[in-house]
Amino acid sequence: MNIRLRHDTIVRSLRRTGTSTVDALAQEVGASRRTVLRDICALRDAGFVIHSETGPGGGVQLDPQSVQTTARLNVTEVFALLISVATMRAAQNLPFADLADAGLAKIEKALPSDKVRDLRRFLDCLHVGQLSPLQDISNIGPMDPALLPTFEVAFLEKLYLRFQYTDAKGAQTTREVEPQAMLILPPLWYLVAWDPARKDFRHFRMGRISQPECIPGKTFRHRHVPFEDDVCPLSEMNGPRS
Amino acid sequence: MNIRLRHDTIVRSLRRTGTSTVDALAQEVGASRRTVLRDICALRDAGFVIHSETGPGGGVQLDPQSVQTTARLNVTEVFALLISVATMRAAQNLPFADLADAGLAKIEKALPSDKVRDLRRFLDCLHVGQLSPLQDISNIGPMDPALLPTFEVAFLEKLYLRFQYTDAKGAQTTREVEPQAMLILPPLWYLVAWDPARKDFRHFRMGRISQPECIPGKTFRHRHVPFEDDVCPLSEMNGPRS
DNA sequence: CATATAGTGACAAAATTTGGCACTAATATG
DNA sequence: CATATTAGTGCCAAATTTTGTCACTATATG
Numbered sequence A, B: 001m002n003i004r005l006r007h008d009t010i011v012r013s014l015r016r017t018g019t020s021t022v023d024a025l026a027q028e029v030g031a032s033r034r035t036v037l038r039d040i041c042a043l044r045d046a047g048f049v050i051h052s053e054t055g056p057g058g059g060v061q062l063d064p065q066s067v068q069t070t071a072r073l074n075v076t077e078v079f080a081l082l083i084s085v086a087t088m089r090a091a092q093n094l095p096f097a098d099l100a101d102a103g104l105a106k107i108e109k110a111l112p113s114d115k116v117r118d119l120r121r122f123l124d125c126l127h128v129g130q131l132s133p134l135q136d137i138s139n140i141g142p143m144d145p146a147l148l149p150t151f152e153v154a155f156l157e158k159l160y161l162r163f164q165y166t167d168a169k170g171a172q173t174t175r176e177v178e179p180q181a182m183l184i185l186p187p188l189w190y191l192v193a194w195d196p197a198r199k200d201f202r203h204f205r206m207g208r209i210s211q212p213e214c215i216p217g218k219t220f221r222h223r224h225v226p227f228e229d230d231v232c233p234l235s236e237m238n239g240p241r242s
Numbered sequence C: 001c002a003t004a005t006a007g008t009g010a011c012a013a014a015a016t017t018t019g020g021c022a023c024t025a026a027t028a029t030g
Numbered sequence D: 001c002a003t004a005t006t007a008g009t010g011c012c013a014a015a016t017t018t019t020g021t022c023a024c025t026a027t028a029t030g
Helices: A004-018 A022-029 A031-044 A075-091 A097-110 A113-125 A134-138 A143-158 B005-017 B024-028 B033-045 B077-092 B099-110 B113-125 B134-138 B145-157
Strands: A050-053 A061-063 A068-074 A159-166 A173-187 A188-195 A200-205 A208-218 B049-054 B059-062 B069-075 B159-166 B174-185 B188-195 B201-205 B207-221
Touching: A004 A031, A004 A061, A022 A031, A022 A061, A022 B049, A031 A050, A113 B099, A143 A159, A173 A200, B005 B024, B005 B033, B005 B059, B005 B188, B024 B033, B033 B049, B059 B069, B145 B159, B174 B201
Parallel strands: none
Antiparallel strands: A050 A061, A068 B069, A159 A173, A159 A208, A173 A188, A188 A200, B049 B059, B159 B174, B159 B207, B174 B188, B188 B201
């Protein structure tokens, strides 16, 4: 059963009053005692911790820390949160990384089940290299956030990605690739993708990608990306080679 | 109406097929055409963008970017995400701060309505000072994340907070205060609170707080915290004074 | 023991959702 | 233009789910 409006009212009332009897709750909510008991049951099933005590002076009590909230996020927003937290975690600069992780795990759980594995793998593939001091990251110019949704759809839906790429020599080509990972080596971002035309993994510098678009209907199966020297030495990634 | 299991099936099917007719969807989902149309209506109401075209070769098509996911987060997790993003935003080190903000705005919207204002105000009060390079933040030792849930409940529920405080001279006192804000001046964290016993705002260094606990039932009304010199000059915050 | 409280099971009443049907509107095709 | 195909709407009865009522058990307090 879903958590509905009345459940929310019950939770709010319990948060306010601390302890309350079921009868009082029923009266406040405008439902029967039986229904409130059923709702409490549903809330417990949903993970809310509700203590209860029988006898005079007893009642039900909500553990405030167990209160959950439902948020409706679109994939882009989930993605942004993921990147925020992943970057933070990689940089190990907050003691809250674990907590944030727990929150993200729940977001993942709420995603269509067949997407979770991909998302998790994507996160695993989101390598954050040695961070420069924050000041350097702030002018991250080369990565245009407006392009993000396209990449994100491609990753989550496993769709081929087509884009214009200008290589280090200025030559422009059209690519159709299987996006595999994003590599963040601040302040530069890279797309790691399998290029079927060249039968090889390639690293594309984000700032050199333009007009990215998903190819509708053309999906691929994820591969594991080996970050090994024979693909492209990471040490060269910040250099002129892309 | 809530987004239920069947809606999810429809969304997944649409994401996979790209375009589909209502009849095909109905067959796949195992419901009548009428019901599927009703579901599509509900999804649109919920913000999903579903294009449709009449006539032969027509059908319905889901805009993948509009796909939303419901996440159930407890307050601690929301809090952790908030802090992550707030810190990131303050440091302006990611181009995604706005996106993440949008996601958090939705999370806030899903919170019990009477808590949103407080939460927003809390975020406003979450001052992040001049950030040191990340390396310095990583040894943030003085702030014990295990204490976070207590603070967070106190903030969200507007409960008095009782704790042991060891001041700079080593003297230990028990405090009962109204938590007003958290101030982050990496690598140090401060609790800004109104101390009714002293009728004044005080700044408590997080690392000097021990055994914090909410005082159940004892709530306060939020005040605006003036970060002005007459309370405690920010310039002195990193010094011995607390 | 009497009272107050949480919690359960069963069943009918009430409310909501679903399916079927007839219909309109739009668009492509011959 | 006629026809077929598709989205979408309004209505109503059938199907399903939720709710309320009642009788009940269990536990704690005085």
